[in-house]
Structure formats: C-alpha cells, structure tokens
Amino acid sequence: MAERSNEELEQVYAAKSPEELSMAYAAWAAAYDRDTLAAGYCLPFQVLAWVSRHVKPETGPLLDAGCGTGLSGPYLKALGYTEIAGLDFSEDMLRLAASRGAYDDLKRATLGEVLPWSDNHFAAFFSTGVFTEGHAPASGLTELCRITRPGGIAIFTVRDTIFHSGGFSAMIAELSERGIWRQLEQSPPFRAFALDEPDVLVTAHVFKMLA
Numbered sequence: 001m002a003e004r005s006n007e008e009l010e011q012v013y014a015a016k017s018p019e020e021l022s023m024a025y026a027a028w029a030a031a032y033d034r035d036t037l038a039a040g041y042c043l044p045f046q047v048l049a050w051v052s053r054h055v056k057p058e059t060g061p062l063l064d065a066g067c068g069t070g071l072s073g074p075y076l077k078a079l080g081y082t083e084i085a086g087l088d089f090s091e092d093m094l095r096l097a098a099s100r101g102a103y104d105d106l107k108r109a110t111l112g113e114v115l116p117w118s119d120n121h122f123a124a125f126f127s128t129g130v131f132t133e134g135h136a137p138a139s140g141l142t143e144l145c146r147i148t149r150p151g152g153i154a155i156f157t158v159r160d161t162i163f164h165s166g167g168f169s170a171m172i173a174e175l176s177e178r179g180i181w182r183q184l185e186q187s188p189p190f191r192a193f194a195l196d197e198p199d200v201l202v203t204a205h206v207f208k209m210l211a
Contacts, residue, residue, distance in 0.1 A: 032093070033069055040194030043128040043157060043202070044071035048079065050206055051126055054153045054184065057081045060123030065144055065156075066111060066130030070097025077102045085122070087115065111140030120149035125156075129192065131168065132159035132202075138171040145180050145209060152209040154181060157202040160189050172205070181207035 055062065057080035064072055067086030070093075076084055085105035088094050094106050109115050111130060125144050130136045141156070148154060158168045175181055185206035192200045 033071065033096075036193075039196040041129075041192065042194050043192050044068075045075060046190075047072060047126050047128045047155060047157070047204070048075055050155045050185070050204060051076065051081075051124070052079055054155065054206055055081075055124040060149075060152075061085055061105075061121065063087065063117075063122045063125040063144075063147070064103070065125050065127035065140075066136065067097050067103070067106070068093045068129075070100045070103060072126075072128075073097065073100050073102030085117075087111075111136035111143070113143070115143045115147055117147040119146055120152075121147045122152060123149060124153040126154075127156040128204075129157065129202075131156060131162070131166070133162055138167040141168075141171055141175065145175060148209050150209050150211055153184075154207040154209060155204070157192075157204050159192075160201040160203060163203065175207075179210050181209050184208050 051062070061083040062076070062081055062085070064070070064076075064084060064086040067073070067088050068090075070086060073084055073086065082104075084103050085107070086094070086097055086103045087107050087109040088097065089108065089110040091108055094108060097103060098106055107116050111127070125148055127136075127144070131138070131140070141154075144154065144156075158166075163169055172183075176183065183205070185204075187204040189201040189203050191198060192202050
C-alpha cells in the first residue's frame with residue numbers, strides 16, 4: 001500500500017476505543033477510496049458475487065452494514081438492487097456514501113449496539129471488511145440477525161486472525177444452535193487486498209435466516 005495509506009491504516013488498527021477509531025476514519029475519509037483502491041482493496045466488489053448468487057434484486061431491502069464510503073452501492077444498483085440501506089459509525093464516511101446516489105437510506109449506527117431498524121426489516125444484509133482487528137465485535141451479528149427477516153440472507157467477512165480469538169466462531173455456532181440461521185456457504189481464506197497487504201486474509205460466510 002502507498003506510504004500514506006500505510007500510515008492511515010496503522011492508525012485505524014491501532015485505535016483503542018470507538019472514539020479513536022472514529023477519529024482515524026475521519027482523518028482518512030477524503031483519501032480512503034484512493035488509498036485503498038491503489039492497494040487493490042477488493043472486498044466492496046468481491047461481496048457482490050455472493051449477494052447476486054443468494055439474493056434476488058426484487059426480494060426486498062438490502063443492508064450494507066459498515067458501508068464506509070459506499071463503494072458497493074453503485075454496483076449493486078447497476079445489478080438491479082434498488083432498495084439499498086447503509087449504516088456506518090463515521091459521519092464523514094456516510095457523507096461520501098450519500099454522494100454516490102445509490103443508497104435510499106443511510107444511518108449512523110455502530111455494530112455491537114442496538115441498530116435503528118425494526119425486527120425483520122431487511123431481506124438481506126452484507127458486511128465486508130468490518131469484522132476485523134479493532135473493529136466491530138462478534139456480538140454485532142446478533143442485531144444484524146434481528147433486523148433480517150426469516151428466509152433472509154446474511155453475508156459477511158471475518159479477518160482470519162480474529163475468527164476464533166474474537167469470538168466469531170463461537171457466535172456463529174451459538175446462532176446456529178439457537179436456530180437463528182443455517183450456513184449456506186463458507187469460503188476459504190482469501191486476500192482482502194489484491195496488490196498490497198498480502199497477510200490480510202478474510203473468510204466469507206453466507207447464512208439463511210430461520211427465525
């Protein structure tokens with residue numbers, strides 16, 4: 001990744017609190033797309049393969065959970081998804097997402113806290129690059145399940161280094177045991193950056209909501 005991008009990414013991963021993380025993203029927001037795309041950051045586009053495989057455009061509203069600057073939005077719209085909501089904890093990122101004109105609902109919210117939508121609101125959610133070091137906790141999956149309707153689809157990536165230590169394997173198992181969802185697909189680890197950061201690996205997970 002370019003020198004500036006390395007510095008900003010290091011600040012993001014070094015954040016010790018939600019406030020520090022918010023400040024790090026606020027400082028990076030204007031250059032975020034340029035820096036991450038220069039490094040070959042592919043998750044906002046790679047996730048579209050799983051969305052289009054499992055979610056029909058006419059099914060209902062789709063949530064981009066941790067939408068950042070909204071890179072996925074225009075491409076979802078081009079694929080025929082017209083009801084797209086997004087959440088992010090960074091106001092600066094949300095302003096950039098709004099400028100893309102692809103989202104019909106954008107809210108400031110934090111994964112791991114109560115989300116501002118009613119039960120069973122969404123036909124599906126996807127979240128990429130959010131369940132990683134120093135970011136959203138595994139407990140954030142519980143609220144995302146609450147706002148996704150039975151029969152809906154959950155799609156998310158998890159950084160390999162925190163899959164077990166961050167409680168994601170345990171949370172996935174708990175939600176399965178409770179009959180909240182059943183697994184449809186799990187990818188092998190793959191690179192989040194096509195060009196730089198070869199050690200940043202994620203796995204993608206797809207579940208169908210049962211309750």
